[in-house]
Amino acid sequence: MIQIPASQIIFDFSKDNTPVATAKSGDTVIFNTCDCYGNAAPGCKLPLPKNGNNPTTGPLLIQDAVPGDTLQVEILDIEVASEGLMRSGPGKGVVGHRFSKEFVKRIPIQEEMAIFDEKLQLPIDPMIGVIGTTSAGAAIPAVTPDSHGGNMDCKEIKKGTTLFLPVFVEGALLAMGDLHAVMGDGEIVICGLEVPGRVTVRVTVKKDQTITQPLLQTEKYWMNIVSAPTLDEAAKLATEHMHDFLISHTELDAETAGMLLSLVGDLRICQIVDPQMTVRMEFPLSVMQTYGFIPWHC
Numbered sequence: 223m224i225q226i227p228a229s230q231i232i233f234d235f236s237k238d239n240t241p242v243a244t245a246k247s248g249d250t251v252i253f254n255t256c257d258c259y260g261n262a263a264p265g266c267k268l269p270l271p272k273n274g275n276n277p278t279t280g281p282l283l284i285q286d287a288v289p290g291d292t293l294q295v296e297i298l299d300i301e302v303a304s305e306g307l308m309r310s311g312p313g314k315g316v317v318g319h320r321f322s323k324e325f326v327k328r329i330p331i332q333e334e335m336a337i338f339d340e341k342l343q344l345p346i347d348p349m350i351g352v353i354g355t356t357s358a359g360a361a362i363p364a365v366t367p368d369s370h371g372g373n374m375d376c377k378e379i380k381k382g383t384t385l386f387l388p389v390f391v392e393g394a395l396l397a398m399g400d401l402h403a404v405m406g407d408g409e410i411v412i413c414g415l416e417v418p419g420r421v422t423v424r425v426t427v428k429k430d431q432t433i434t435q436p437l438l439q440t441e442k443y444w445m446n447i448v449s450a451p452t453l454d455e456a457a458k459l460a461t462e463h464m465h466d467f468l469i470s471h472t473e474l475d476a477e478t479a480g481m482l483l484s485l486v487g488d489l490r491i492c493q494i495v496d497p498q499m500t501v502r503m504e505f506p507l508s509v510m511q512t513y514g515f516i517p518w519h520c
């Protein structure tokens with residue numbers, strides 16, 4: 223099985239990055255990842271560059287992936303280390319103006335529980351903060367989410383889900399990192415429970431679909447994930463994008479699709495702390511299937 227060590231990292235998604243491994247469509251690949259600070263994983267003590275955090279493992283070249291294809295990434299497993307940490311301080315995140323000091327909190331993880339303090343243990347729900355293909359244009363820093371994916375901080379990107387990413391360059395150049403053992407929608411203090419770990423994915427090149435934004439299929443929902451400079455823009459784009467998708471991939475017309483978006487579509491915030499804001503629209507797969515949609519991953 224192809225395995226990429228946590229020392230093989232990039233700090234931006236750039237078409238000029240040299241692939242560190244090559245896979246065929248249908249291969250299973252393990253990405254070992256540092257935490258977003260690059261300094262908590264054993265054997266992964268990295269000097270952080272000036273341009274920020276989020277060391278991202280990769281990129282992986284997928285043979286036969288060409289611009290216009292869609293890369294299907296099945297998240298088969300996410301394992302996390304036995305300790306994570308949170309770091310924030312004045313001016314950081316949504317309530318940073320109320321903080322008087324920098325803080326770092328180390329949080330042990332035992333038997334699938336994050337031990338926050340002596341009073342509270344939280345069940346972990348591991349997710350991938352940064353995952354993306356590589357854009358054809360200028361390099362995009364690993365801290366910035368965009369149409370290639372990247373730092374989306376979407377808590378629904380977790381074990382058992384399937385992410386669809388646009389392919390913009392030959393080989394797709396997939397990379398991922400920034401695992402969170404648990405995180406709430408919003409990522410309010412600019413971190414989740416940051417943790418090193420290991421992600422197992424199966425990568426498949428789909429030649430029959432072209433997409434422009436990341437899409438996610440979960441057990442019960444179809445989602446799109448959209449990033450934009452403001453929450454308002456991201457929310458509007460995510461809604462319009464899902465409306466377009468419903469019209470083009472089901473028998474629904476514009477008015478009926480709009481009504482159903484209003485009745486059963488859930489517009490949710492992924493994160494409001496990164497260089498662009500990220501929003502997702504969640505729509506029930508069963509309703510789409512009622513009107514002729516065939517899920518992309520069965």
Ligand code: CA
Pocket residue numbers: 258351352373374375400
């Ligand atoms: Ca992140």
Ligand code: CA
Pocket residue numbers: 258351400401402412413414416
């Ligand atoms: Ca993070």
